[in-house]
Structures are given as C-alpha cells and as structure tokens.
Amino acid sequence: MYSIKEAVLSGIHFIDGDVACAEGAIAAGCRFSAGYPITPSTEVVERLAARFPMVGGMFVQMEDELASSIAIIGAAWGGVKAMTVSSGPGISLMQEHIGLAAITETPTVWVNVQRCGPSTGLPTQPAQGDMMQAQWGSHGDYPSLALCPNSPQEAFDLTVRAFNLAERYRTPVMVLLDEAVGHMLEKVVIPPGDEIDVDARHFTSKPPKEYRAYECAPGSLVPDMARTGEGYYFHVTGLTHDERGYPIMLAEVQRRLMERLMAKIDLDDVTQVVQSQVDGCEVLVVSYGITSRVAERAILEAREQGLRVGHLRLLTVWPFPEKLVAERCTQGSVQRVVVPELNMGQMVREVERVVAGACPVTLVGHPGGAVHEPEVILEAIMEVRQ
Amino acid sequence: MRGPRTTQSLQAVPVNSPMEDWLRMDRMPHIWCPGCGIGTAVNCFVRAVELSGIPRKKLAIVSGIGCTGRVAGYIKLDSFHTTHGRAIPFAIGLKLASPDLHVVVFSGDGDLIAIGGNHFIHAARRNVNITVICINNLTYGMTGGQVAPTSPKHSIATTTPYGNLESPFNLVHLADSSGASYVARYTTFHVRPLVHTMKEALTKNGFSFVEVLSPCPTLYGRRNRLGDGLDIMRVFKEKAIRRDGLSTDAAFVDLKNGPIVIGKFKDRPREAFLDVYNDAMTRVIGKDHFIPYGPVTMRPPEDESE
Numbered sequence: 001m002y003s004i005k006e007a008v009l010s011g012i013h014f015i016d017g018d019v020a021c022a023e024g025a026i027a028a029g030c031r032f033s034a035g036y037p038i039t040p041s042t043e044v045v046e047r048l049a050a051r052f053p054m055v056g057g058m059f060v061q062m063e064d065e066l067a068s069s070i071a072i073i074g075a076a077w078g079g080v081k082a083m084t085v086s087s088g089p090g091i092s093l094m095q096e097h098i099g100l101a102a103i104t105e106t107p108t109v110w111v112n113v114q115r116c117g118p119s120t121g122l123p124t125q126p127a128q129g130d131m132m133q134a135q136w137g138s139h140g141d142y143p144s145l146a147l148c149p150n151s152p153q154e155a156f157d158l159t160v161r162a163f164n165l166a167e168r169y170r171t172p173v174m175v176l177l178d179e180a181v182g183h184m185l186e187k188v189v190i191p192p193g194d195e196i197d198v199d200a201r202h203f204t205s206k207p208p209k210e211y212r213a214y215e216c217a218p219g220s221l222v223p224d225m226a227r228t229g230e231g232y233y234f235h236v237t238g239l240t241h242d243e244r245g246y247p248i249m250l251a252e253v254q255r256r257l258m259e260r261l262m263a264k265i266d267l268d269d270v271t272q273v274v275q276s277q278v279d280g281c282e283v284l285v286v287s288y289g290i291t292s293r294v295a296e297r298a299i300l301e302a303r304e305q306g307l308r309v310g311h312l313r314l315l316t317v318w319p320f321p322e323k324l325v326a327e328r329c330t331q332g333s334v335q336r337v338v339v340p341e342l343n344m345g346q347m348v349r350e351v352e353r354v355v356a357g358a359c360p361v362t363l364v365g366h367p368g369g370a371v372h373e374p375e376v377i378l379e380a381i382m383e384v385r386q
Numbered sequence: 387m388r389g390p391r392t393t394q395s396l397q398a399v400p401v402n403s404p405m406e407d408w409l410r411m412d413r414m415p416h417i418w419c420p421g422c423g424i425g426t427a428v429n430c431f432v433r434a435v436e437l438s439g440i441p442r443k444k445l446a447i448v449s450g451i452g453c454t455g456r457v458a459g460y461i462k463l464d465s466f467h468t469t470h471g472r473a474i475p476f477a478i479g480l481k482l483a484s485p486d487l488h489v490v491v492f493s494g495d496g497d498l499i500a501i502g503g504n505h506f507i508h509a510a511r512r513n514v515n516i517t518v519i520c521i522n523n524l525t526y527g528m529t530g531g532q533v534a535p536t537s538p539k540h541s542i543a544t545t546t547p548y549g550n551l552e553s554p555f556n557l558v559h560l561a562d563s564s565g566a567s568y569v570a571r572y573t574t575f576h577v578r579p580l581v582h583t584m585k586e587a588l589t590k591n592g593f594s595f596v597e598v599l600s601p602c603p604t605l606y607g608r609r610n611r612l613g614d615g616l617d618i619m620r621v622f623k624e625k626a627i628r629r630d631g632l633s634t635d636a637a638f639v640d641l642k643n644g645p646i647v648i649g650k651f652k653d654r655p656r657e658a659f660l661d662v663y664n665d666a667m668t669r670v671i672g673k674d675h676f677i678p679y680g681p682v683t684m685r686p687p688e689d690e691s692e
Contacts (some may be wrong), residue, residue, distance in 0.1 A: 071479035078483025
C-alpha cells in the first residue's frame with residue numbers, strides 16, 4: 001500500500017519558503033487543502049495543487065477565503081489533516097472560522113504569509129503586522145497557537161510542527177510566514193520520511209454508546225475525536241456546548257468550556273525559543289521571523305564593539321513564551337531589551353507586559369514594505385552605552 | 387407502541403413518535419414555533435432517508451445558522467452546526483475528505499442564499515456530490531423577521547416596515563442556471579411528493595437541490611396578513627400547481643395571487659465533481675505517478691504512526 005513516508009520529498013533542495021511550507025504539510029500528513037489565490041501566499045497552494053495528486057491528497061480552489069477556511073474544518077472532520085493558506089485580506093476573512101475551529105476543537109493548520117496592511121496595503125512586500133491578529137483575530141477568547149519561521153528550512157520544520165501541535169491539542173495552529181521568508185530561496189534539507197515525527201489524530205477507542213464528544217479522559221484536557229461515518233452520531237456546534245457536544249445556553253457551561261479550552265495548551269510543550277549568548281547579556285534582543293535575521297547582523301556588530309548582546313528568537317509566538325522571556329529579560333544583567341519588528345509595535349507589548357518595568361524596552365518598529373536596515377537596530381542596541 | 391385511543395378514554399396516554407429513534411430526544415423540546423414547517427420537513431427527510439437505503443451511519447448532516455440551522459442539532463446522525471452561510475463549503479470539505487459519506491446540507495433561505503449565496507452557486511457549478519435542502523420561509527426567523535432575498539416584493543419585515551422594495555430570488559432557477567444536477571421545489575403541505583423528491587435527491591450523483599416552502603406564521607405570516615400556520619398551509623394547498631420539467635425561469639412563487647409552482651424541474655445527468663477527479667488525474671499524470679484519491683490514501687498518517 002501507498003505510504004505517507006514515500007510522499008516526503010527527502011533530500012537537499014533549493015526552494016522558497018512557500019514551497020518548503022507546502023512540503024512540510026505533505027511530510028506532516030496533510031492531504032487536503034482549500035484556498036483562494038492571494039499574494040504572497042499563492043505559491044504554497046500552487047505547490048500543493050501540483051503535488052497532492054501524487055500523494056493521495058486533494059487541493060480545491062474555493063470561491064473565497066470564507067469557503068476555504070471552513071472547507072478545511074469539514075475535511076478535518078472527514079478524518080483528514082487539512083490546511084488553508086492566505087495572506088492579509090484573506091486571513092481577515094477567515095477569522096470567523098478560526099473561532100469555529102477553536103470552539104469545535106478541530107485540528108487544522110492556517111498559513112499566513114504576511115504582507116503589508118491594513119486593507120490591500122502592499123501585497124508584494126513583507127510585514128509582520130498580523131501578530132496580534134493571530135492571537136486576537138476571531139471574536140471571544142480562545143487558545144492561540146502560532147509559529148514563526150525565519151527561513152525556508154524553518155518554514156518546512158515549523159509547518160510539520162504546526163500539524164503535530166494541531167493534533168496534540170485539537171486546535172487551529174497558525175504558521176506566520178512573511179513575504180520575505182515566503183519568497184526567499186534557500187537550501188532546505190528534508191529528512192527521510194521515517195525521521196520526521198508525525199503526530200497521529202487521537203481517535204476514540206470507545207464504542208459509540210460510551211462516547212461523549214467533548215468528554216476528556218482523566219488527566220487530559222483534550223477530548224478524543226470520533227470518526228465520521230462510523231455510527232457515533234456525534235454533534236458538533238459552534239454554540240457553547242457541554243460534554244455531549246449539545247448546545248447549552250448557560251453561563252456555567254460557558255465557563256466550564258472556556259476554562260478547559262484556555263488551559264489545554266501546555267506552555268512548556270509548545271514553547272520553542274532559540275537563545276544566543278543570553279546569559280549575563282547587557283542588551284537582549286527579542287525578535288522573530290524575518291526580522292530576526294536582520295537583527296542578527298546588528299547583534300554581531302554590537303558584539304564586535306564589545307557589547308554583550310543576547311538574542312531571544314521566538315519560534316513560538318503564541319502563546320507568548322512569557323515565562324522564558326520574563327526570566328531572561330529580568331536576569332539582572334540586562335539593561336535594555338530591544339524588540340525590532342515589521343509593524344508599528346505589536347509583540348513589544350507582550351515583552352513590556354512580562355518585563356513589567358524591570359528594565360527599559362525599546363521598540364524598533366517598521367511599517368513594512370521592506371525589512372529593517374540593520375543600522376537602525378544596531379543604534380537601538382548601542383543606545384545603552386549613552 | 388401506540389396507546390389505546392377511544393372516546394371513553396380521556397386519560398393522556400404516552401405515545402411514542404416513530405421519529406424518536408431519529409431524534410436526539412434528550413434535546414427536546416425543540417425551538418420551533420407552533421405552525422412552523424421545519425418539523426414537517428424534518429419528518430419528510432427522515433422518511434426519505436429510510437426509503438433511500440443509505441446506511442444511517444454513512445449519512446452526515448450539515449446546517450448553518452438560523453431556525454433551520456438547528457436541524458443538525460436535533461437529528462441523530464453525525465451532525466454539524468457550522469457558521470452562518472457556510473454549511474455548503476463545510477459539507478464540501480467533509481465530502482471530499484470522506485467520499486464514502488452521503489452529505490446533506492439542511493439549512494434556511496437566509497443562510498444558504500443571502501450570506502451563503504456565493505457558495506450555493508459555486509457548489510452547483512462544481513456539481514459537487516452533496517444534497518442541499520433549503521427550507522424557504524421567506525424571512526429571517528431566528529433574528530425576528532427581517533427581510534430576506536426570498537421575501538416577496540412589498541412584503542413587510544422588521545427591516546422593511548414600509549414594504550420590501552427588492553425582488554426575490556427564484557431559488558430553483560438559481561440552482562438550475564448554476565449547474566445543479568437535480569432541482570425540485572415542494573411545500574410542507576406536499577409531504578408525500580416531498581418525501582419522494584428528497585429520497586431521489588439523496589441518491590442523485592452531483593449537486594441536488596430541494597427547495598421546501600415552509601410557513602413562518604410567527605414572523606412572516608402575521609406581519610403579511612397570511613394568518614396562522616394552518617392558513618398558510620391552505621395557501622400552499624390551493625395555490626400550488628405541479629409542473630414537473632417546467633423551465634425554472636417560469637417556476638414562480640406567489641403566495642398572494644398564485645401560482646406556487648412545485649415539482650421536479652431538473653434531473654439531468656452531469657458529470658459530478660468526484661467522478662471526474664480520479665479519471666482525469668490518471669489520464670493527465672499517468673497511473674505510475676497518480677495516487678488515486680479516496681478514503682484509504684487520504685488517511686495514511688494515523689494508520690502508520692501508531
């Protein structure tokens with residue numbers, strides 16, 4: 001029989017971040033995608049459209065992002081790993097269904113190749129303006145998981161991880177690329193299929209009579225799914241529901257559901273942060289995505305000038321790795337925290353929140369359309385000497 | 387089992403409805419008003435499913451939001467209550483991911499045709515293998531009786547207190563001209579032909595569409611002087627004319643003056659979305675490279691990493 005491992009495009013490739021993301025999805029076992037063309041994310045679905053028929057999958061171009069974003073939720077309930085891909089305006093349209101995936105606990109992956117906004121903005125230029133949207137975009141409270149690669153290699157790796165986390169926590173997971181990472185051509189090493197860890201979907205082993213759709217096993221906060229078409233007769237709704245999946249219009253049921261949803265993600269498990277020379281640093285740069293690569297240049301120059309500069313690069317941006325960031329930023333030696341980002345100041349708010357006044361936090365904002373000049377970040381780092 | 391019913395016995399006797407096995411009885415009572423036609427349509431649907439021979443567990447039902455949107459929550463099937471207007475694209479994803487399922491969308495006119503209108507026409511164009519049942523009550527019931535794209539011209543709604551100035555969609559014409567394989571319209575008065583047509587729609591390949599005109603006495607009938615549920619049923623009875631095969635652009639609905647044209651308007655063989663996929667891919671990509679799409683190949687990850 002055809003094997004998922006055979007689908008993995010193992011080897012050394014020279015591909016862009018969008019293509020690497022598509023290959024990551026295939027390697028993670030994704031076999032359904034629905035999308036709508038939008039720059040600069042289209043290459044992801046173009047790749048899937050070409051590759052899926054050769055690995056037993058299907059891509060459908062839907063009539064809009066509203067349709068794409070709920071088709072993947074339908075497909076996930078059909079038993080398949082599914083993903084949608086978009087950018088700026090399209091991601092804005094998808095927000096309602098991110099909420100639906102969150103409340104119905106549907107494992108799905110959402111790729112946002114960020115471009116400049118608001119509105120149509122600069123469609124072909126990079127930005128990191130959707131960071132807060134990734135956390136707060138849909139109405140109401142819900143757990144957000146978002147990963148932020150800074151290279152085609154990481155676009156591959158983190159897309160695989162996004163699928164794994166989606167299955168582990170039964171939740172939508174977002175992969176936040178940007179135009180620069182999406183269109184950047186670099187070496188990508190795709191390991192042999194059997195060396196890639198892939199989380200399977202957690203299907204219930206209970207017989208239909210004993211199964212309750214949203215009842216968790218003792219010690220777990222994530223319920224097992226039932227397979228559609230096997231006589232479980234389960235009900236899935238975007239309304240507030242109880243353990244049976246039935247809508248119940250009571251504050252107490254809302255409380256129970258929300259408390260479980262907000263608690264089900266294990267921060268230590270999902271947090272991935274790359275740390276460089278953080279111990280005893282005078283200045284700590286906190287960055288993510290494409291900006292981290294520009295920051296790296298500034299950091300090296302500052303170190304050459306004799307300053308001890310540490311770098312915290314967030315691969316997991318949501319949930320915000322607050323424990324780790326707080327610990328590193330407030331270790332005593334740190335006199336200043338510098339946060340460069342391709343927006344007018346979004347994740348810096350999270351950094352300020354966890355630093356809580358222990359040291360100054362400097363935003364190096366940029367409206368997008370290009371990446372930072374490294375000198376601007378260097379200047380902000382060197383200000384500590386003045 | 388039915389209890390005794392004689393003129394002597396005035397005592398209330400519990401009577402089990404033959405529907406009980408199909409309903410989530412632990413969710414009763416339902417939210418629908420007296421005189422509403424949705425329950426009748428649900429009854430017809432269940433009868434149609436029984437007659438269709440489709441194995442119950444291989445049938446999934448998807449609803450959007452609204453009064454009819456609650457159907458998925460009451461019927462004991464794998465059931466999905468989705469977002470407003472998006473039941474069809476959800477159903478498409480579900481169907482494509484598990485082609486062995488029969489997928490039915492059961493929703494209202496506002497949900498399917500206003501906010502979801504774009505999905506409706508594109509699903510018909512794709513001729514994707516799903517059945518769409520649209521309960522058309524000419525208004526938005528759940529939110530209190532606002533005007534819908536199906537509301538007759540000059541009808542009164544809370545958002546058109548001086549009368550609706552717009553012309554309504556002819557749903558069967560819309561489905562037909564968008565490419566649906568099967569198109570029919572009945573009312574909740576015509577339960578026997580409705581059961582038959584739902585059964586037929588369920589077993590058709592491709593996009594099948596059944597419009598069900600249904601009374602909303604509480605929010606439409608009352609404001610538009612159509613009387614209660616029974617009065618509207620009388621209108622359905624008296625004004626309906628059956629014209630199977632009639633060109634859908636002539637299949638009018640006029641509750642005030644008649645006619646209400648009902649019948650099966652379209653039943654045409656047209657290659658459905660899923661039928662063409664494997665054949666076309668085998669031809670274009672070649673059988674050495676194309677992995678046929680289906681439940682087995684779509685689901686390898688979970689089977690392997692155990």
